[in-house]
Amino acid sequence: MFYVxxxxKDGVDVTVEINDENVFCRxxxxxxxxxxxxxxILKEGDGDLFGTAVLCDECAKGWMKNHGKKSET
Structure with a gap:
Protein backbone atom coordinates (compact mmCIF):
# COMPACT_ATOMS: atom_id res chain seq x y z
CA MET A 1 0.00 0.00 0.00
CA PHE A 2 1.27 3.46 -0.91
CA TYR A 3 0.10 6.44 1.06
CA VAL A 4 0.60 10.14 1.57
CA LYS A 9 0.64 20.86 14.20
CA ASP A 10 0.90 19.27 17.64
CA GLY A 11 2.47 16.08 16.28
CA VAL A 12 -0.66 14.86 14.48
CA ASP A 13 -0.13 13.05 11.19
CA VAL A 14 -2.73 12.56 8.47
CA THR A 15 -2.26 9.44 6.34
CA VAL A 16 -4.24 8.77 3.16
CA GLU A 17 -3.90 5.59 1.12
CA ILE A 18 -3.25 6.19 -2.58
CA ASN A 19 -5.69 4.27 -4.76
CA ASP A 20 -7.30 4.45 -8.19
CA GLU A 21 -9.98 6.88 -6.98
CA ASN A 22 -8.10 9.54 -5.02
CA VAL A 23 -5.20 10.74 -7.19
CA PHE A 24 -5.65 14.11 -8.90
CA CYS A 25 -3.55 16.82 -10.50
CA ARG A 26 -4.09 20.24 -12.01
CA ILE A 41 1.20 6.98 -16.47
CA LEU A 42 3.84 4.76 -14.87
CA LYS A 43 3.30 1.47 -16.74
CA GLU A 44 5.66 2.31 -19.62
CA GLY A 45 8.51 2.82 -17.17
CA ASP A 46 9.47 6.29 -18.38
CA GLY A 47 7.06 8.38 -16.29
CA ASP A 48 7.74 9.85 -12.89
CA LEU A 49 5.65 11.77 -10.35
CA PHE A 50 7.77 14.92 -10.52
CA GLY A 51 8.37 15.34 -14.23
CA THR A 52 5.01 14.24 -15.63
CA ALA A 53 2.20 16.65 -16.46
CA VAL A 54 -1.33 15.57 -17.32
CA LEU A 55 -3.50 17.82 -19.45
CA CYS A 56 -7.29 17.92 -19.20
CA ASP A 57 -9.18 16.59 -22.24
CA GLU A 58 -9.90 20.06 -23.65
CA CYS A 59 -6.29 21.27 -23.38
CA ALA A 60 -5.00 17.95 -24.74
CA LYS A 61 -7.20 18.35 -27.82
CA GLY A 62 -5.83 21.88 -28.33
CA TRP A 63 -2.28 20.66 -27.90
CA MET A 64 -2.80 17.86 -30.41
CA LYS A 65 -4.32 20.32 -32.88
CA ASN A 66 -1.27 22.60 -32.61
CA HIS A 67 1.55 20.12 -31.98
CA GLY A 68 0.27 16.68 -32.92
CA LYS A 69 1.32 14.59 -35.87
CA LYS A 70 0.50 16.36 -39.12
CA SER A 71 -1.41 14.34 -41.69
CA GLU A 72 0.23 13.94 -45.05
CA THR A 73 -1.71 15.39 -48.00
Whole structure:
Protein backbone atom coordinates (compact mmCIF):
# COMPACT_ATOMS: atom_id res chain seq x y z
CA MET A 1 0.00 0.00 0.00
CA PHE A 2 1.27 3.46 -0.91
CA TYR A 3 0.10 6.44 1.06
CA VAL A 4 0.60 10.14 1.57
CA UNK A 5 1.51 11.40 5.03
CA UNK A 6 1.38 15.01 6.15
CA UNK A 7 2.46 16.24 9.57
CA UNK A 8 0.06 18.73 11.13
CA LYS A 9 0.64 20.86 14.20
CA ASP A 10 0.90 19.27 17.64
CA GLY A 11 2.47 16.08 16.28
CA VAL A 12 -0.66 14.86 14.48
CA ASP A 13 -0.13 13.05 11.19
CA VAL A 14 -2.73 12.56 8.47
CA THR A 15 -2.26 9.44 6.34
CA VAL A 16 -4.24 8.77 3.16
CA GLU A 17 -3.90 5.59 1.12
CA ILE A 18 -3.25 6.19 -2.58
CA ASN A 19 -5.69 4.27 -4.76
CA ASP A 20 -7.30 4.45 -8.19
CA GLU A 21 -9.98 6.88 -6.98
CA ASN A 22 -8.10 9.54 -5.02
CA VAL A 23 -5.20 10.74 -7.19
CA PHE A 24 -5.65 14.11 -8.90
CA CYS A 25 -3.55 16.82 -10.50
CA ARG A 26 -4.09 20.24 -12.01
CA UNK A 27 -3.87 20.74 -15.75
CA UNK A 28 -0.72 22.83 -16.30
CA UNK A 29 -2.50 24.88 -19.00
CA UNK A 30 -5.89 25.79 -17.52
CA UNK A 31 -5.57 24.70 -13.87
CA UNK A 32 -8.59 22.38 -13.93
CA UNK A 33 -8.46 19.54 -11.39
CA UNK A 34 -8.50 16.17 -13.14
CA UNK A 35 -8.37 12.55 -11.93
CA UNK A 36 -5.17 10.68 -12.74
CA UNK A 37 -4.66 6.96 -13.31
CA UNK A 38 -1.14 6.44 -11.99
CA UNK A 39 -0.95 2.94 -13.48
CA UNK A 40 -1.40 4.25 -17.01
CA ILE A 41 1.20 6.98 -16.47
CA LEU A 42 3.84 4.76 -14.87
CA LYS A 43 3.30 1.47 -16.74
CA GLU A 44 5.66 2.31 -19.62
CA GLY A 45 8.51 2.82 -17.17
CA ASP A 46 9.47 6.29 -18.38
CA GLY A 47 7.06 8.38 -16.29
CA ASP A 48 7.74 9.85 -12.89
CA LEU A 49 5.65 11.77 -10.35
CA PHE A 50 7.77 14.92 -10.52
CA GLY A 51 8.37 15.34 -14.23
CA THR A 52 5.01 14.24 -15.63
CA ALA A 53 2.20 16.65 -16.46
CA VAL A 54 -1.33 15.57 -17.32
CA LEU A 55 -3.50 17.82 -19.45
CA CYS A 56 -7.29 17.92 -19.20
CA ASP A 57 -9.18 16.59 -22.24
CA GLU A 58 -9.90 20.06 -23.65
CA CYS A 59 -6.29 21.27 -23.38
CA ALA A 60 -5.00 17.95 -24.74
CA LYS A 61 -7.20 18.35 -27.82
CA GLY A 62 -5.83 21.88 -28.33
CA TRP A 63 -2.28 20.66 -27.90
CA MET A 64 -2.80 17.86 -30.41
CA LYS A 65 -4.32 20.32 -32.88
CA ASN A 66 -1.27 22.60 -32.61
CA HIS A 67 1.55 20.12 -31.98
CA GLY A 68 0.27 16.68 -32.92
CA LYS A 69 1.32 14.59 -35.87
CA LYS A 70 0.50 16.36 -39.12
CA SER A 71 -1.41 14.34 -41.69
CA GLU A 72 0.23 13.94 -45.05
CA THR A 73 -1.71 15.39 -48.00
Missing amino acids: KEAL CPVCGKEIPVDLES
